[in-house]
Amino acid sequence: MICLGIEGTAHSIGVGIIKDVKGNCRILSNLIKTYKPEKGGIHPREAANHHATYIANLISESVQKADVDFADIDLVSFSQGPGLGPCLRTAATAARALALTIEKPVMGVNHCVAHLEIGRGTVRGCTDPVLLYVSGANTQVIAFAEGKYRVFGETLDIGIGNCLDKFGRAISLEFPCGPKIEELAKNGTRYLPLPYSIKGMDIAFSGLLTAAENYVSKGQSLEDVCYSMQETTFAMLTEVTERAMAHTEKQEVLLGGGVASNKRLREMVKTMARDRSATFFVPSRDVCVDNGAMIAWLGFLMYNSGLRMSIDESIINQRYRTDMVEVSWRG
Amino acid sequence: MGKTVVEKRRVKKAYRIKEIDTLLIASRTKEEAKLIAESRSYGVSVPLIYDVDLAQGIITMEYIPGKRVKDILNSLEETERKQLCQKIGESIARLHNHEIIHGDITTSNMIFLNDRIHFIDFGLGCKNGEMEAKGVDLHVLMEAFESTHSKYSHCFEYVFEGYKKQFSGDASAVMKKIEDIVRRGRYR
Numbered sequence: 025m026i027c028l029g030i031e032g033t034a035h036s037i038g039v040g041i042i043k044d045v046k047g048n049c050r051i052l053s054n055l056i057k058t059y060k061p062e063k064g065g066i067h068p069r070e071a072a073n074h075h076a077t078y079i080a081n082l083i084s085e086s087v088q089k090a091d092v093d094f095a096d097i098d099l100v101s102f103s104q105g106p107g108l109g110p111c112l113r114t115a116a117t118a119a120r121a122l123a124l125t126i127e128k129p130v131m132g133v134n135h136c137v138a139h140l141e142i143g144r145g146t147v148r149g150c151t152d153p154v155l156l157y158v159s160g161a162n163t164q165v166i167a168f169a170e171g172k173y174r175v176f177g178e179t180l181d182i183g184i185g186n187c188l189d190k191f192g193r194a195i196s197l198e199f200p201c202g203p204k205i206e207e208l209a210k211n212g213t214r215y216l217p218l219p220y221s222i223k224g225m226d227i228a229f230s231g232l233l234t235a236a237e238n239y240v241s242k243g244q245s246l247e248d249v250c251y252s253m254q255e256t257t258f259a260m261l262t263e264v265t266e267r268a269m270a271h272t273e274k275q276e277v278l279l280g281g282g283v284a285s286n287k288r289l290r291e292m293v294k295t296m297a298r299d300r301s302a303t304f305f306v307p308s309r310d311v312c313v314d315n316g317a318m319i320a321w322l323g324f325l326m327y328n329s330g331l332r333m334s335i336d337e338s339i340i341n342q343r344y345r346t347d348m349v350e351v352s353w354r355g
Numbered sequence: 356m357g358k359t360v361v362e363k364r365r366v367k368k369a370y371r372i373k374e375i376d377t378l379l380i381a382s383r384t385k386e387e388a389k390l391i392a393e394s395r396s397y398g399v400s401v402p403l404i405y406d407v408d409l410a411q412g413i414i415t416m417e418y419i420p421g422k423r424v425k426d427i428l429n430s431l432e433e434t435e436r437k438q439l440c441q442k443i444g445e446s447i448a449r450l451h452n453h454e455i456i457h458g459d460i461t462t463s464n465m466i467f468l469n470d471r472i473h474f475i476d477f478g479l480g481c482k483n484g485e486m487e488a489k490g491v492d493l494h495v496l497m498e499a500f501e502s503t504h505s506k507y508s509h510c511f512e513y514v515f516e517g518y519k520k521q522f523s524g525d526a527s528a529v530m531k532k533i534e535d536i537v538r539r540g541r542y543r
Contacts, residue, residue: 174502215374222479224459224495259371271463271503295370347501 025328026052026092027099028122029320030079032115033107033135034161035059035066037075039082040317041090041097044324049145052090054310054317055082061199065189066160072110079118086316094126101323104132105344107161112340120335131323131331132338135314136346137173139280140166141325142311142318147278150305154274156265156293159281159314160185163227163261165268166346168354173346176268177225184257185283187229191253194237195246205250206286212251216244220256225267227260258289262296269302279306282313329353358417360405363387365412365478380412383478388414390455390477397453399446400473419475421468428462428504437513439467444517446472447493452523454484456492461499490532493518497533 031038040054059074061067087094102119105112116132123130140155154167154176163179182190185202192201218235221228232253239249265277277297279290284306297304311318329352365380388407391414395401402416424443428436443465450457457464458479466473481488493515500510519526 169502170505172505176502215372217374217378220375220379223491224461224479225498255372255375259368259375262370263368271461292370296368299369 025098025324026096027101027320027324027327028083028086028097029101029133029316029318029323030083030115030119030122031056031103031135031138031314031316031319032075032079032111032118033103033105033314034111035061035071036314037079037082037111037115038314038316038319039079039086040315040320041086041092042317042320042324044328049142049317049321049324051146051311051317052092053086054315055086055089056310056313056315057082064193065186065199066108068108068110071108072114075111075114079114083118083122097126097128099129099131099320099323099327100126101131101133101319101326102338103135103138103319104338105135105341107135107342109340109342112342116338116340120338124335129327129332130335130338131327131333132340133319133322133326134344134346134349135319136162136164136166137349137351138318138322140173140278141322143278143280143305143307145321145325146311147305147307149303150276150278152274153276153278153305154265154269154272155278155280156261156284157280158184158261158283158289160189160283162281164346165225165265167268167272167274168351169272172351173349175346176271177227177264180223180226180228181230182233184229184261185281187233187257188253188283191233191236195240200282202283202286205254206288208247208250209254209288210247210251212245212247212249214245214248214251215255216248216252218252218256220260222260222264225264227264229257232256254286254288258286258292261289262292265293266296266300269300275300275302277302277304279304280312284312285309325353359420361402361416361418363414363416367412381409384409384412384414386480387477390480390482391416393453394450394455394474394477397449397455399449399455400471401477402473402475419466419468419473421466421473423463424465424467424472425462425503427467428510429506433507436507436510439472440510440513441517441520442472443496444514444519445521446474446517447496447514448518448521448523450474451489451492451518451529452521454482456481456483456488458492458495460492460496462496462503463499486528486532489529490536493529494533494536497537
């Protein structure tokens with residue numbers, strides 16, 4: 025089966041085409057266009073306009089790049105949620121229009137579950153991981169337990185990416201701030217104590233963000249503050265992930281989301297995994313960030329297991345919970 | 356001494372920098388030992404503490420030879436499960452009556468022995484008189500039920516029945532807090 029997937033939950037609009045090859049995902053093309061705001065954060069309406077401008081071309085380019093014809097596409101998937109309303113609606117509309125035009129079925133998928141399944145589908149050896157999903161808006165620890173994908177821990181306020189972006193904005197860095205913070209942190213030498221806030225299995229970042237901003241306004245070096253922020257937030261994320269692994273007794277950990285590109289975070293989670301004799305997986309960067317291929321792959325898994333979705337049922341859901349997904353393709 | 360003991364050692368974690376590791380180990384060890392001792396004084400079943408070494412992060416305490424609630428909850432008869440859950444609620448209420456927040460109430464952290472619920476692992480606990488803290492404490496258990504014992508949807512209800520019986524404050528205010536927390540959760 026060849027499946028085309030459209031991702032549009034936040035600042036990226038992506039189209040990916042995959043082919044299922046003996047239970048593994050072969051990516052035929054995966055194109056992404058990201059909206060970069062001039063200043064401030066992501067404005068939903070502006071991001072949606074950006075997506076609407078580029079989606080049609082992205083679809084034709086990805087079909088071309090995949091060296092297939094529209095007639096070869098068996099299924100059109102799209103990110104049904106969670107995410108920003110206007111953006112989701114743009115991607116969904118494009119998907120429905122395409123599906124109706126080529127007279128093929130449509131399938132809306134959960135964006136967070138897609139981050140997990142693309143790990144299972146593209147990384148060899150990754151079969152039953154605990155996913156640490158870290159992006160701008162989302163920070164969740166997800167694992168398959170008792171027949172569903174469940175959230176074992178999550179942010180109580182903002183996503184880690186959003187926390188880093190907000191801090192970056194406060195110190196006048198350009199979006200996306202994460203990579204620049206990572207650079208600055210490399211030259212940090214002094215650890216400045218920051219609130220280490222874990223409540224049960226959930227994490228809060230707001231207090232830490234405020235404290236970090238205070239250090240900057242009191243004249244502490246940016247390198248030291250960035251270093252301290254990374255060390256503290258990533259330690260919190262690693263701890264919650266480890267506890268989920270202990271609780272579910274799973275021996276694999278998978279990273280996903282844009283923040284998974286951060287080398288320090290990877291190093292920490294990898295070390296934690298090694299010390300528990302567990303295996304660490306991270307997909308290639310092009311499928312860590314928001315992308316269409318992961319949407320296509322999950323759509324395939326769902327359709328292949330017998331799930332179907334009518335156009336009426338394909339309504340978007342900004343608050344689509346990970347545990348609302350009917351995981352019919354796993355035992 | 357001839358007794359079976361548990362040495363809870365807070366293990367240094369190689370993934371985090373020394374400064375964070377040292378801070379966390381010392382503060383969590385101290386807090387945990389204090390909370391366990393205090394809980395005991397209020398009649399909640401907890402391990403007896405024999406020794407504390409803050410520098411090394413070690414608490415030496417009594418071994419509780421029962422079964423984890425996590426391992427027995429799903430295989431009980433419904434009436435037994437109901438009773439067990441009510442007992443859990445009563446014990447949590449006793450803690451909350453004295454502003455003790457366990458901080459990590461999951462079914463992995465409760466041992467059932469001699470018809471009593473024994474709490475272990477106060478590592479994330481604290482003293483906190485606010486309604487919010489009590490709500491969060493119970494919410495963690497609610498989530499633990501949903502992720503590990505989801506088949507038995509009344510567990511939390513039964514826990515709260517027991518909680519209401521023993522709690523000296525306004526239990527309905529606590530329940531309202533829990534509902535707030537659920538509503539606050541992302542994407543709910």
